[in-house]
Amino acid sequence: MTGQATRPQRRPDGAALVIAVMLAAVGGTFIVQGRASPDNGGYSGVGSGDAPIFVGVVLVLLAIAHVVKGLRSGPVGLPVQHLGPVGLIVGGLLLQLVLLRITGFSIASGLLFACTASAFGHRNPAISVPVGIVLAIAVYGVFDQLLRLNLPAGWLELTIFGS
C-alpha cells in the first residue's frame, strides 16, 4: 500500500472486533446477572450483585476500546498456525476426560500422552502409547499407592496393584 495514496484505505483489524464482541457479550451477561441479584448488601451497602456489575461495565468499556482500536489500525499479521497439532492435543484431553472413569487413570492418561507426543512430531503410536501407559502406571503407583492420592482406578490398576 505504501505510496499509492495519501490516505490509504485500511481494512479494520478483524481479531480486535471479534474480541470486542466477546468482551461485550461477557460484560453484558455480568451486568444482567448482577442486576438480577436480590441482595442489597445489608449494612455494607455493597451487595453480591455489585461486583459483577462493576466488572461487566469495565468489560463493556474495554470492548468499546477494542472497537475503536480495531477500526483505527489495520489487520495484524499473525504467524501461520498449525491447527492439526492443536486439535490432537485437545482431542487427547477430551479422550482422557471421557475414558478416565471407564478405563482408569493409566490408560486414559497414557493415551493423552501419546496424542501430545504425536502433536509434537512423534507419530508412532506403537511406541508412544506403551510409553505413556507405563509412565502413567508409575505415576499412579507413586501418587495413588504411596501418597494415597485418589486417582480413578480401572482394571489395569486393579490388576497390577490389587484392589
Added chain:
Amino acid sequence: MDTFGFLAQGLATAMQPMILLYALIGVTLGTAVGVLPGIGPALTVALLLPVTYGLDPAGSLIMFAGIYYGGMYGGSTTSILLNTPGESASIVTALEGNKMARAGRGGPALATAAIGSFVAGLLATLALAFLAPFVVKLALVLGPRDYFALMMLAFITVSAAFGDSTMKGLTSLFVGLALGVVGIDGLTGQARLSFGVPQLLDGVEVTTLAVAMFAVGEALFVAAQGSAMHDKIHAIKGSVRMTREDWSRSWRPWLRGTAIGFPIGAMPAGGADIASFLSYGSEKRFARKPEEFGHGAIEGVAGPEAANNAAAAGTLVPLLTLGLPTTATAAIMLAGFQQFGLQPGPLLFVTAPTLVWGLIASLLVANVMLLVLNLPLIRLWVRLLTIPRHWLYAGILLFATLGTIGVNPSPVELSMLMIFGIMGYLMRLHAYPIAPVVVGLILGPMAEQQLRRALAISQGDWTTLVASPVSAVLLTLAFLGLVVPPLLRWRGKGDVLSKVAAAED
C-alpha cells in the same frame, strides 16, 4: 531462657539423625512437587497427613515444613525453564525467568532463585525466631479496610507492571476478575454466574486456571507453531554461573524481597502470592535498567523468589504463635498439629517448647539442605530441556492433568482445564499477557470481600476506608501508583503513537 537459648536447644533436637532424615525427605519431596506443575505443597502435605498418623509428631511436622520450603525452591525451576509455574507463588518468576531462559541465561536465573531463596529463608527464619511476638502485634492492628488497601496497592503494582499495551493488560486483568466473580459469594452465600452448574458454585480453582493457562496453553501454542519454534526451545546454553554483574544486580533484590515477603507472610490474608507480586513491582521500580523488564531482567527473578521464601517463613509466625493459618499449606499444617493433639497458639511455646524450637531450628537446617540440593543440581534441571520435545510436553500434560484429577476428578474441572488452555493459547497468539488473569482471579474476590467487610463493620460509611492510618497510607500509595505512571507515559505519548503509525504504513 532467651531466644538464643531456645534456638540452641532447638538445634540439638534438629541434629538428631531421625529428625535430619525427616527434614531431608521433606525438602526432597517439596522440591519435587514444587517442580511438578499443578501439584503444590498444600496438596502434598494433605496427602501425607493420613500416612503420618503413626509417626513421630516432631518429625512429621518438620517434614511438612520442609515440603513447604522445598516447594518454594522447586517452584522456580519450571517457571524459569518451561514457563510453567510449579505453584502459584512462582507465577511471577516465570515472567522474567522464562525470558532469561529463552535468552540462554536459564542457569543464572536458577542460581539467583536458589541463592535468593536460601538468603531469604535464612534471614526470615531467624526473623521468625526473634521477631514473632512483635510481628504478631503489628498484624493484629490491621482490619479488613487495611487488607483492602493492601490489595488495591497490589493490583496497581501488578497491572502497571504487565504488558506493553495498557488496554491488553487491563483486558487480561478484568478477564481474571470476571472469573473470580463466578461461584458462591463468600459473604452472602448467593450463587453468582454459575448458570445452575453445581461444580461452578465453588468458583474457578486458581491451580486449574494457572495450570491450564501456563501448561496447556503453552503446549498448544508451541505445537501450533509447527517446526518454527523448534530451535528456540533448544537454544539455552552458556554458563550456569552467575557473573559478577548478576551478583551485583541480585543481592539487593534478595534483601528487598525478604523485607517485603516476611511481613506479608506474617499478616493474615497475605501469603506468598502477594509477596512475590509486590516484590516484582518494587524491583521493576528500583531497577537500574527498567527497560529490561519483560525481556529477562535478573532482578525480576531474584526479588520474587526471595519474597516467596520469606513469606513462607513469615506464614509460620501467625501459625505458630496464634494458631492462625494464612495460606492453604499453613491451614493443612494446622490440621497436622491437631492430628497429633497439639493446638498451635501462644500456649504452644509454653507447653511444647522443644517441639516449637526444634521445628524452627530444623527450618534453618532444611534451608542449608535445600541450597545443597538445588545449586549443584542446577545443571540437572537445565538438562530437562534437552529431553525431546514430544516426550517433554507429553509428560507436562500428563502431570498437569494429574494435579486436577487428584484433587477433583470431575468432568467439569477437566473441561475447565481444557477451555482455559485453549483460551491461554489464543491470548498468547494475540499477545495478551497471561499473568494478570491469574492475579485477578486470586486477588479479586479477596479485595471484594475485604471491602464489603470493612463497609459492613462501618455500616456503609465509605470514609472508614481511609480512617485507619495504615489503610490511608496504603491507599495513597496505590493512588499515586495509578496516576503517576500514565502521566509520565502521556508526556511521551505523541512520539510513540506517531512511530506506531509510521511502522504500520
Added chain:
Amino acid sequence: MKHTLLSVALAAVCAMPAFAADYTIIAPAAPGGGWDGTARAMQTVLQQEGISGNVQVQNVPGAGGTVGLAQFASSASGDANQLIVGGYVMVGAILTNASPVSLADVTPIARLTGEAVGIAVSANSPVQTIEELVEMLKADPGSVSWAGGSAGGVDHITVGLLAKAAGVDPTLINYVAFSGGGEALAAILGNQVTVGISGVGEFLPQVEAGTMRMLAVSTAERWVGTDAPTLMESGYDVDVQNWRMVAAAPGLTEEQKAAVTADIDAMVNSASWAETLETQNWANTYLSGADFDTQLAADIEATTVVLKDIGLVQ
C-alpha cells in the same frame, strides 16, 4: 489421525468396568478438611478393627458438600458398600444452593461427632456477658458486627436463632462472613468487630491464653474446656451443634441398612475410634437409628425457618 483411531480401538478393548472395594467412603470436600478427616479416620478404624477388609476414600469437593451428595445419590443407589460423610453445614448448603438433591435422597445412618458453636469477644472488649451483648443487639442490631464462618453456615444460623430467641428481627443482624476461622480470629482479637462466633475449638486456645473471653456456647449442655454458660441457661432457646454424620446410599433394603448401621456401631464402640477421637479432639455425639432421624428432621426444620428469616432462602 490414524494413530488416534488406533488408540481409541485399543482403549475400547481395554475398557472394563472398575469394581468396587468393600466400602467406598465419599468425602464431599477437598483433602485436608473436616469431612475428609472424618472419612479417613473411619477408613483407618474400619480396617484396623477388621470390620471391613478394604476401605477407599474418594474426594468429591464442591458447594458445601452438595456436589458430592448429588453424585452419591445418583451413582450409588442401592449399593450398600458406599457411604458418604456429611454434616450440619450440608443442611444449610442444600437450602442456600437450592440443591436438587437433599438428605432425604440418601439413607442417614448416624451422627458421629459434634462441636458447640462458641460466642466470644476479645479480652479487652467492654462486653462482659452474653446478656450485655443481647441488650446491645436489641438497642441497635447494626452496631453489633458478628465475625464468623461462611454465610448460611452453622455460625450464621446460630446468630439468626439467637436474634430470633431474643426478639430481634433476624434480617437486621450485621453478620460479617470470613472464609476461615483464622481470619475471623484476627478481626476479633484486633477488635475490628464486636463479637466472634465460631466452633468452640477455634476459640479455646485463645481463651486459655487469656486473649479472649467466651460469652456462651450453643449446645444444650456446657462444653468441656470452658465454663461459659449455654444460651439455654441464659434464657435464649437455642440449641445448635455442628455435627458430622455418615449416610448410606438411597434405595437400600431394611436388612442392608441394619448391616451398615451395625458396622458403624462396631466402629464407634471400638478402642481405636476412641483413640482417634482423643487425638483429633473430637467430641463423641454418637446418635443412630430413629433418634438420629428425629434429630435430623428437627435440625432441617429449624434451619429452613431461620435461613428464610435471615433472608438467604426465598
